[in-house]
Amino acid sequence: MDQAFRSAHGVGLVDYQNNADLRIKIEMQRERDHEVGQQVAARLERQAHREV
Structure with missing residues (x-):
């Protein structure tokens, strides 16, 4: 898991x-990554259901 x-x-x-500042930095980055992923998924979902 460490690797x-x-x-x-x-x-x-x-x-x-052991490092609270580092933990906050990593968690903020993980949250931003999650939000971007949600936006991409929503965009793909909209495109998949679009009439051509």
């Missing part, structure tokens, strides 16, 4: 757990 976290975020899980 996956490190490859995804550039820091180890222990560093993430």
Whole structure:
């Protein structure tokens, strides 16, 4: 799990757990990524149901 976290975020899980500033930074980035993903999914959904 540490390897996956490190490859995804550039820091180890222990560093993430012990550094509050780093944790906030990573969580804010994860939230932005999630919002972008939701927007992309909504856009694709609209395009899939569009009449041609």
